[in-house]
Structures are given as structure tokens and as C-alpha cells.
Amino acid sequence: MNILDLGDTHIHWREDGDLAGAPVVFSHALGSDLRMWDKIVPLMPAGLRLIRYDTRGHGLSACPAGPYAMGALIRDAERLLEALDIRDCAFVGLSMGGLIAQGLAVKRLDLVRAMVLSNTAAKIGTPQIWADRIAAVRAEGIEGIADAVMQRWFSRRFRETAELKGWRAMLVRTPADGYAGCSAAIAGADFLTPTSGLTLPTLVLAGSEDGSTPPDLVRETADLVRGSRFHLIRGAxxxxxxxxxxxxxxVLAGFLRGIGHV
Structure with a gap:
């Protein structure tokens, strides 16, 4: 277990692969934790340094009092990379993690040489949608929204498997303060203009059955970044x-090979 003490919070992180290899950093979705990448790590090419972390308010990271700003989530990632002496990483962010990826790339191109945006957008939802979600969590707990989240997260085929129970449990065990705090950060995030100025190598991924960030929304974000590559994963x-x-x-490995990261 690796814990980085940042003073105002602490971040749990994990490292796999070749510790001397080119770094790839993974940032997870709201209501999950670094285990979201468990199936991906063993499938990555040899020679990569694979770093995962729990966003504040999630997993084994601290859950400071909210609400949070997206700038704070970006700063947490920035300080983690600095502490691990990482430069020129490929930063892979899914949903909330994709917002963090965009903000970090805008702020610190010395840290990020390539960006992978999965099931995310430059702006996700509206302030009212997130205000309603936060109110529901405050009133009913995460259990009260869990079934609706599972509907948006997973295809019908996956929802019929026993594995769904584990992901539902992960969501429900997320601290309500952490979920609400990060929801506030997402509500206030709008990278439409900053992301449109990015030119770094970028892969954008969408799931055809995504009820949270539908493919058309994800594609619109891909169109913001000149030269980006868009890929639709069917059935997911x-x-x-x-x-x-x-x-x-x-697809991720092909992208990393294509840009000479591995």
C-alpha cells in the first residue's frame, strides 16, 4: 500500500509493470477506485510503468470536507506525478478521470505527453443535474442512486452477470462526502475552450451502450483536439x-505503440 501525504489530504496509489519504463497513469471514474483498471494492467505491453491512484474521496485516499473543485483534483494528480518524479506520461482518464486528464494537460504539458480520454467529455452534464444528484445522495445515501447508476454504467448483458454485484458494492461503499464532493467538481468543470487548444497525441474512447456519456458526446470532445483518434467499443x-x-x-496498446511510448 502506497500513501502519498500531501498535507491537506493523502492519496493512495499503486505501481505495476517496469518501474524504469515509460509511465502510464490511470485515473478512474466517479464512484469507483483504482481497481477499475485491474483487468487492464495485465494486458498492457511489457516495458511500461503503470501507475494508478484513488481520487480524493474514493478508495483508500483521504476524504476531506467538500465540496471539491476540479482544480483540486487536478492538483492532486499533479502533486502525485511530481512526487513520483514522472514526466512525459501517457495519462489515461475515464469519465471524471478524463476531466482530470484534460485539465492536467492544459496546465502541465511537461508532465503529460499523450492523453487517453475514455467515456468522458469536455463538459459532463449540467449544474442542475449534479445538484440533483448531490441532493439525492445527501437525502438517501449512495444506496438510493445505485441502481440508476448501474443502468447508466453497464450494458444489459453485463447487468445480468454476477460481477455486477461487486461494482455496485464498490459504488455504495464510496464515502457519500467523497461522491458529493467530486460531483460538485464535475458540475463546475467546463473544458470546452481549453481542450480545443490542445494538440498533444490523443486517443478518445466511447462505449456504444454508455448511458452516462453517450458516444455522440464523447465524439464531440474528440473533435475538439486536432489530430485525435476516436474509437467506439461496441457492446460496452x-x-x-x-x-x-x-x-x-x-486499442490503448496500439495507440501507445503508435506514438512511440512503448
């Missing part, structure tokens, strides 16, 4: 690393 919902890990890993 909001979390392709969970539902379609082989497809996700193959």
Missing part, C-alpha cells in the same frame, strides 16, 4: 475497462 457501457478489457487494452 460506461466502463469498457470492466466490460471489454481485451478490446480496451488492445
Amino acid at each position: 457501457g460506461h466502463l469498457p475497462p470492466v466490460e471489454a478489457p481485451e478490446d480496451f487494452a488492445a
Whole structure:
């Protein structure tokens, strides 16, 4: 277990692969934790340094009082990379993690040489949608929204498997303060203009069955980044690393090879 003490919070992180290899950093979705990438890590090419972490308010990271700003989530990632002496990483962010990826690339191109945006957008939802979600969590707990989240996250096929129970449990065990705090950060995030100025190598992934960030929304974000590559993973919902890990890993590995990162 690796814990980075940042003073105002602490971040849990994990490292796999070749510790001397080119770094790839993974940032997870709201209501999950670094285990979201468990199926992807073993499928990555040799020679990569694979770093995962729990966003504040999630997993084994601290859950400071909210609400949070997206700038704070970006700063957490920035400080983690600095502490691990990482430069020129490929940063892979899914949903909330994709917002963090965009913000970090805008702020620190010395840290990020390539960006992978999965099931995300430059702006996700509206302030009212997130205000309603936060109110529901405050009133009913995460249990009260869990079934609706599962509907948006996963395809019908996956929802019929026993594995769904584990992902539902992960969501429900997320601290309500952490979920609400990060929801507030997402509500206030709008990278439409900043992301449109990015030119770094970018892969954008969507799931055909995604009920949270539908493919058309994800494609619109891909169109913001000049030269980006868009790929649709058919049959997968909001979390392709969970539902379609082989497809996700193959496309990711191909992208990393194509840019000379491995």
C-alpha cells in the first residue's frame, strides 16, 4: 500500500509493470477506485510503468470536507506525478478521470505527453443535474442512486452477470462526502475552450451502450483536439475497462505503440 501525504489530504496509489519504463497513469471514474483498471494492467505491453491512484474521496485516499473543485483534483494528480518524479506520461482518464486528464494537460504539458480520454467529455452534464444528484445522495445515501447508476454504467448483458454485484458494492461503499464532493467538481468543470487548444497525441474512447456519456458526446470532445483518434467499443457501457478489457487494452496498446511510448 502506497500513501502519498500531501498535507491537506493523502492519496493512495499503486505501481505495476517496469518501474524504469515509460509511465502510464490511470485515473478512474466517479464512484469507483483504482481497481477499475485491474483487468487492464495485465494486458498492457511489457516495458511500461503503470501507475494508478484513488481520487480524493474514493478508495483508500483521504476524504476531506467538500465540496471539491476540479482544480483540486487536478492538483492532486499533479502533486502525485511530481512526487513520483514522472514526466512525459501517457495519462489515461475515464469519465471524471478524463476531466482530470484534460485539465492536467492544459496546465502541465511537461508532465503529460499523450492523453487517453475514455467515456468522458469536455463538459459532463449540467449544474442542475449534479445538484440533483448531490441532493439525492445527501437525502438517501449512495444506496438510493445505485441502481440508476448501474443502468447508466453497464450494458444489459453485463447487468445480468454476477460481477455486477461487486461494482455496485464498490459504488455504495464510496464515502457519500467523497461522491458529493467530486460531483460538485464535475458540475463546475467546463473544458470546452481549453481542450480545443490542445494538440498533444490523443486517443478518445466511447462505449456504444454508455448511458452516462453517450458516444455522440464523447465524439464531440474528440473533435475538439486536432489530430485525435476516436474509437467506439461496441457492446460496452460506461466502463469498457470492466466490460471489454481485451478490446480496451488492445486499442490503448496500439495507440501507445503508435506514438512511440512503448
